[in-house]
Amino acid sequence: MRAVVIHAPHDLRVEEFAAGEENIGPRDVRVRIAAGGICGSDLHYFNHGGFGTVRIKEPMVLGHEIAGKVVDVGSAVGAVTAGMRVAVNPSQPCNDCEYCHEGMRNQCVNMRFLGSAMRFPHVQGGFRQSLTVDAAQIVPIPDNMTMAEAAMAEPLSVCLHAARRAGSLMGKRVLVTGCGPIGALMVLVAAHAGAADIVVTDISDFPLSLAKRIGASRTINVATEPDGLKDYAAGKGTVHVLFEASGHQSALTGALAAIRPGGIIVQLGLGGDVTLPINTLVAKEIELRGTFRFDPEFALAVELMSKGLIDVKPLITQSLHFDQANEAFQTAGDRSKAMKVQLSFA
Amino acid sequence: MRAVVIHAPHDLRVEEFAAGEENIGPRDVRVRIAAGGICGSDLHYFNHGGFGTVRIKEPMVLGHEIAGKVVDVGSAVGAVTAGMRVAVNPSQPCNDCEYCHEGMRNQCVNMRFLGSAMRFPHVQGGFRQSLTVDAAQIVPIPDNMTMAEAAMAEPLSVCLHAARRAGSLMGKRVLVTGCGPIGALMVLVAAHAGAADIVVTDISDFPLSLAKRIGASRTINVATEPDGLKDYAAGKGTVHVLFEASGHQSALTGALAAIRPGGIIVQLGLGGDVTLPINTLVAKEIELRGTFRFDPEFALAVELMSKGLIDVKPLITQSLHFDQANEAFQTAGDRSKAMKVQLSFA
């Protein structure tokens, strides 16, 4: 089969890939991939060969936002049949470490996550024509959901998990800093969860215009309107929950004055070191909470999309055939016109 | 009356002070002060004239950890009689702002806090022979409690509030970084709250030896044993809750590897900017929570001491007559021999 393989920064090849998955295990399911979304971490591998201490040390198939059609089913798998259309959950926790036992499977110490260089040998990813996964990793989708939508289940899950980390958003003023695909999906999630007000900041107009379209109450380009958040800093601040999705220090520190005492910052964005005025955090009793991946939220993401409760389609701005993977990755990095870029594997 | 007044950094005077409180209001109570503890913020005023943007702009009586005897009672005050021995709560919230309405009285926008330069004119403090306060600010103490213990109610309240910010500590591994009076009181509170393990770090041996005496499972001098926390960094980390009481960046960042996924950092220590590796916080879903002052915890502090459930006496290392305030402040800054230094006003 053919796959999209990263060899080194800017060396992305569409090439033959031998998965060594000829024999399907009794609990496995083989999926013919139809659609795959390019994630920020894929872009990091593409542009920088990784992030932080996570680096590609061998060629690796990218991709973990994927959907496709079941083509083969292991002997011990019930309730799955060939032809089923499915979203594929890229995470495979062990179910038997202390974190799995405690219901924190996203923190599993033995986690296998598709297309990730965290372990060595790397876990090969899903940008390929066919993929064999554990049956627990697939979630069937209804007829009214496209493969493109199904491939959004993964990033949507990340945002649903982040929302849960914040507690109830109903009636709250929510601020989202950084309006890439994750920030934009946070807008959808916050709206669905009943936020009373959703303010979004970025330094680019295109994503902000999209945010406005999908439910933001107000958007602020902090490049051109650096004091835009001042309106929310009345008294001791008025924002209940900040979803920080940019990974930039200035976004985080620039928002502190707007956050209400007892307010919550959910940090989604990765970056390097961040310098915080700790006295502000102490005096206003702000909570800064990391959020990482997801677990039960994957099935929920599919459910909410299938019921029409969350509509991700406006965020899929481009779809290219996987033969054009290099062009697709270039496009995905262009914030003036791209939100989520997907590959099709038809 | 005479009072301990800060005029400028290192210009602390014991001098006549006219409080202008000749006429006691109907809801007021006049207290003859007996004991007063020197707090870290008092030391900041003494050494630096304040902290952050809070600066002394006029002479100010210091002191907010105080206890004494009721000498006069306003006409509308019930259940208080002259002669009562009381701890004095230095905070006076307005009861009618949005934060007071929500049960966050410690965040009251109109807070009057004894001996604080946050407002101007400053709220004069309690290191003086006599003080008139609202009747809601006093908590009677039983005969078996000394004035010195009663004057510990305030810093103990700070730590009880910090503990509440962490949620239940029962059965948890707790780390306390920075073993000044607040760190040491956190040890007492964590022990009382049922922590299974209490690890304490500092860079000075004297406070660590005290911590050991009052319930720490293990103490680590990170100046001489910089890798001491490594034992707790097994797997993804093993510490459930960190109470950061030093205000030093190195304490916070040095502890991150030891904190378990989902672990909580309660930040008590004030300092300047702190630089954090945000990816660690994100990937382990750590929560960093500010904590500030207290509210219902003041009465609870008195209750727990009076029932013998928390014994603060080992932490009161020196007591000097208020005439020797300058010497007392010098001593309070000497971490090789002082934990909590108090003034007596007998």
Place this chain on the structure above:
Amino acid sequence: MRAVVIHAPHDLRVEEFAAGEENIGPRDVRVRIAAGGICGSDLHYFNHGGFGTVRIKEPMVLGHEIAGKVVDVGSAVGAVTAGMRVAVNPSQPCNDCEYCHEGMRNQCVNMRFLGSAMRFPHVQGGFRQSLTVDAAQIVPIPDNMTMAEAAMAEPLSVCLHAARRAGSLMGKRVLVTGCGPIGALMVLVAAHAGAADIVVTDISDFPLSLAKRIGASRTINVATEPDGLKDYAAGKGTVHVLFEASGHQSALTGALAAIRPGGIIVQLGLGGDVTLPINTLVAKEIELRGTFRFDPEFALAVELMSKGLIDVKPLITQSLHFDQANEAFQTAGDRSKAMKVQLSFA
């Protein structure tokens, strides 16, 4: 002025009422009432003279779901002007008891609540031409909100508070038992808060048809389809949160099999004694939580309606002039055609 006064069960009179409010206090506001909704407790006074131990012991003006126009403003009130259109919050907590201090103002021990016989003398209610309240009790409404909607702020607040008692509803399966005005408003609130599924039961078709219209995923008439909840009892049950709004034991016990382990029951409905199979509650670790009135949710109710995030209009099924109060009360008790019946005071 004229008012709607209950004298005894079924003795409801529209008559002259001297409020004794000729002199407006400095913090008061006088409101000319425009609309008032009939609540279940009003019906209890009308039909039974009260509920439980709460009984009318003197003639009492009914009504606590009211809105109107400001006609006079006390000297110390800022930011309010004559002519303002306002929703009136019927609750006036003292701000200074232990519950007010803790942010549980709905539990205030000195609460004054309009049109309630809990205290004696009773607190006279709002079904009258003019009412003087504390300025803190009014919430201005925008031009796009009708007085009828504003008069729904109170019952909507009750439901917003109940939702908060349940924690986040996002992605949850919610069951509402009993579809009177409170149950129906719970449907609106659960939908707004992002519930993935909203099942509603009642014994009458009319309210269920309304529930369907405003967002219920499924409605079940348990009079004609007594086993309708069986579909949700698969495994150990699938319902995350039950809002019990009927006050009937059969509704509560009939739903237990459908509730998931760890599930939450928020009890809104009042009734008499309820007999529960305690072993089921224990073995499934179900939580049964009472919910009572509201506090900050009143302003939120106005905000959510004014932003179009919650639309209560379909629930206002009848509006009659207050001269026809008796007919209005009769209608309000007829579940085959009435959801919320309001009085107009134009």
Place this chain on the structure above:
Amino acid sequence: MRAVVIHAPHDLRVEEFAAGEENIGPRDVRVRIAAGGICGSDLHYFNHGGFGTVRIKEPMVLGHEIAGKVVDVGSAVGAVTAGMRVAVNPSQPCNDCEYCHEGMRNQCVNMRFLGSAMRFPHVQGGFRQSLTVDAAQIVPIPDNMTMAEAAMAEPLSVCLHAARRAGSLMGKRVLVTGCGPIGALMVLVAAHAGAADIVVTDISDFPLSLAKRIGASRTINVATEPDGLKDYAAGKGTVHVLFEASGHQSALTGALAAIRPGGIIVQLGLGGDVTLPINTLVAKEIELRGTFRFDPEFALAVELMSKGLIDVKPLITQSLHFDQANEAFQTAGDRSKAMKVQLSFA
């Protein structure tokens, strides 16, 4: 081997038992049992043949509070050696159902629990000379812990789980109704978790005298002092958390007036139907929470006992050789002299 087998109510036999465990599996551990505690559910099988719908349908070895010495270790088990002294966790969740995935392993739909008739064939219990369990079920104990203490790990776990269901107890007033072994262990746990006040009620003096000895602030025999809880019913009530461990309706309803608004009832006691005045629960916003078994608390129970943080020894009032099982069960039912009765298997 020989075992303690229940055949029918009051037909308890010490007899030969063929476990069919000759071949130890690779992940198994064989334990020679040393001590076993008689639980309330064992007594139910003995006296009534079961409880609720759970009934013995075939002879069943009783017992799930057990400890012993490892005698054989499966080939794939690491870190366990013959000779190890261990507490045996009677619960074996599947790790792969929805509840296991969510960290609610105590709610596992495929749970195998030693000595329980919930499934058929029944899961044979631990009152026998030798028992083979999954290696995940054993927790090594230190030399300073007796087998008798180790056999208390199970009921202590139940109480640690109940405490977690209540949230932090630090500084709270706790009421325990029903002072059998579970009620008494709740006193120990509440004391360890920092409760400020622990009130215990029962209808028998012997257990109350034990409760007093181990940390209760006050004990009330409600048979002779039926109004004893009135002191705690001041205002709207003063008890923060009630642990209901009697299973009797009168205990629950008799305590309601003493429970504070927002107070929590954790229901441990099993019984039949319980009739509650639902209006009280609603108006005071009380939360009634079921609690069932335990999961991570088992290892914690061993840890807390081994560190001397909880001392269960005063509660073990009798220990008899398992040949005298019938006498031991008779004694266990005599509340005038027995708290926890154990069997020894030496």
